[in-house]
Amino acid sequence: MAEELEEEEQPRATGAADSDRRIVARFLDLVAAAFVALAVATGSGGEYGRATTAFLIGFGVFLCGIFWDRIRSVIDPGLTGSILRVASDARSWLTILFIVFSYIAAPSFVTRITHSPEEREGIGGVNAKINQKSLGPQTVSKMVAELKESIDRLPGMPPWHVVITTAKENEKVAHDLQSLFTLSTKNVAIVPLPDYDRDIDAPKFVQNNQISGVILHGRNQLSDVLKKVWGNCFTVRQASDVSPNVTQYYGFVLTWIEVGPESPWRTPDACSD
Numbered sequence: 001m002a003e004e005l006e007e008e009e010q011p012r013a014t015g016a017a018d019s020d021r022r023i024v025a026r027f028l029d030l031v032a033a034a035f036v037a038l039a040v041a042t043g044s045g046g047e048y049g050r051a052t053t054a055f056l057i058g059f060g061v062f063l064c065g066i067f068w069d070r071i072r073s074v075i076d077p078g079l080t081g082s083i084l085r086v087a088s089d090a091r092s093w094l095t096i097l098f099i100v101f102s103y104i105a106a107p108s109f110v111t112r113i114t115h116s117p118e119e120r121e122g123i124g125g126v127n128a129k130i131n132q133k134s135l136g137p138q139t140v141s142k143m144v145a146e147l148k149e150s151i152d153r154l155p156g157m158p159p160w161h162v163v164i165t166t167a168k169e170n171e172k173v174a175h176d177l178q179s180l181f182t183l184s185t186k187n188v189a190i191v192p193l194p195d196y197d198r199d200i201d202a203p204k205f206v207q208n209n210q211i212s213g214v215i216l217h218g219r220n221q222l223s224d225v226l227k228k229v230w231g232n233c234f235t236v237r238q239a240s241d242v243s244p245n246v247t248q249y250y251g252f253v254l255t256w257i258e259v260g261p262e263s264p265w266r267t268p269d270a271c272s273d
Contacts, residue, residue, distance in 0.1 A: 020084050020088075021068060021069060021072075023084065023087050023088055024065070024068055024072075024083055024084055024087045025065040025066070025068050026065075026087075027065075027086070027087035027092065027093070028061050028062070028064050028065030028068065028087075029062065029065050030093060030096055030097075031058075031061050031096060032058045032059070032061040032062035032065065033058070034058070034096050034099065034100045035054045035055070035057045035058030035061060036054070036055060036058040036059075037100055038051075038054040038058075038100075039051045039052070039054035039055035039058060133265075133272060134172070134176060134272075135176055135233065135271050135272075136271055136272045136273025137273060138273045139233065139271040139272075139273055140180070140183075143180055143184070143229055143230075143233075144180060144183045144184040145184075146229045147180060147181070147184035147185060147225070147229055148184040148185050150225045150228075150229065151184070151185045151187050151188060151222065151225060152185055152187055154187070154221050154222065154225070155221075156221075158186075158187035158188075159186070159187050159188055159189040160187060160188050160189070160222045160254075160255065161188075161189050161191050161250070161252055161253070161254035161255070162181065162188055162189070162190055162191060162222075162254060162255050162256075162257060163190070163191045163192075163193065163205065163254055163255075163256050163257070164177060164178055164190065164256075164257045164258075164259070165193070165205050165207060165256070165257075165258050165259070166207075166258070166259035167207060167209070167259060167260055167261040167262075169261065169262075170259045170260075170261070170264055173214075173234075173259050173264055174257075174259045177214070177230075177257065177259070178190055188222075191250065191254055193205060194249070202249060203243060203245040203246045203249050205246075205256060205258075207258060207260070207261075208258070208260060209260075209261055210261075211237065211260045212235065212260045212261055212262040212263065212264060213234060213235030213236060213237050213259075213260055213264050214230060214234045214235065214236050214237070214257065214258070214259055214260075214264050215236075215237045215238075215239055215257070215258040215259075215260060216236065216237070216238045216239065216255065216256075216257060217239045217240070217241070217242050217255065217256035217257075217258060218239075218241050218242045218253070218254070218255040218256060219238060219240065219241060220253075220255060222255050223238060223255055226255075226257070231266075232266065232270070232271065233265065233266060233270050233271035234264050234265060234266055234270075235264060235265070235266050242254060242255070242256050
């Protein structure tokens with residue numbers, strides 16, 4: 001009778017041991033997957049050192065899950081029991097999942113609920129980085145000198161009047177172009193857009209959302225100069241004269257500089273010095 005009870009207890013003990021081994025192994029697999037996900041997230045952000053470290057840790061934890069039987073036989077039984085208790089607690093699994101969500105998924109989730117699609121496109125990606133770059137200092141110095149010499153020699157009574165509009169993702173580029181005028185010459189006056197809230201009949205400067213680059217509206221001597229000076233850095237296009245309604249509204253002829261959507265740069269590395 002005693003032998004029969006002993007035989008029954010042995011399979012039960014073996015079954016319990018197998019169950020414990022599977023629980024710990026699966027928990028270690030979850031931890032390993034969390035580190036791999038962290039490696040992918042940091043790697044996509046350009047943090048290759050942290051990504052490599054996270055991947056190696058994840059791979060090491062994964063191997064611990066595979067060889068858990070051998071590992072538990074050589075470590076302290078008390079430590080083995082502690083690991084089993086942690087792995088058997090559902091709160092431990094939820095904690096790992098919460099950490100993964102907080103570090104990887106939560107930032108993207110917050111971005112999606114707090115920004116419009118246009119703003120989200122401007123937050124990340126190669127095009128966004130290209131659009132937000134600035135002219136290099138050597139390029140600025142050269143352009144300022146060229147603009148000053150060329151514009152100040154143009155015939156006629158100054159100033160030349162300019163209005164600048166831009167697609168939202170290229171606001172920095174438009175600001176840099178305006179700064180070039182400020183630094184180079186007093187013979188160009190930047191004209192503000194009409195106050196459409198007060199003057200509802202003022203002519204509209206309608207952006208062409210299909211054409212990228214710097215578009216010079218108005219075929220005149222100033223636009224010829226700008227096309228030559230800016231052509232090495234930006235994709236510069238010329239369009240027909242500004243609408244007579246605009247000239248009539250302002251009382252003088254002006255050049256409309258439009259910075260279109262997408263990247264206006266001639267090449268990704270153009271003029272970054």
